[in-house]
Amino acid sequence: MRLSRIRQTFFSIHLLGTSYCISSCFPQANNLPLGEGRDVVAKHCTSCHAADKFIHQQKSKAGWDKVIIWMQKMQGMPTPSTRDKETIIEYLTTHAGQ
Secondary structure, eight states: OOOHHHHHHHHHHHHHHHHHHHHHHHHGGSSSSSSSTTTHHHHTTTTTSSSTTTTTTTTHHHEEEEEEEEHHHHHHHOOOOOHHHHHHHHHHHHBBBB
């Protein structure tokens, strides 16, 4: 029980730290909901535009995958690693999914 409490506290501190860094390093990411993967989305998706541009688009996993592919082909988005792409899609499906 105590170990679980320690993990929960550590996770909360980690989220706060990550949140502060994201706000400082990627000010356009301020409107992203807290959650696992927020830092990856901030890095890849808000370096060029604000989160408001995409966070309200209700898409499925396949829909977000198509957006990433389109961003790469048409907008010159650097290709994220497979892991980062999966994290982006999971985060956006959770926080901006159908």
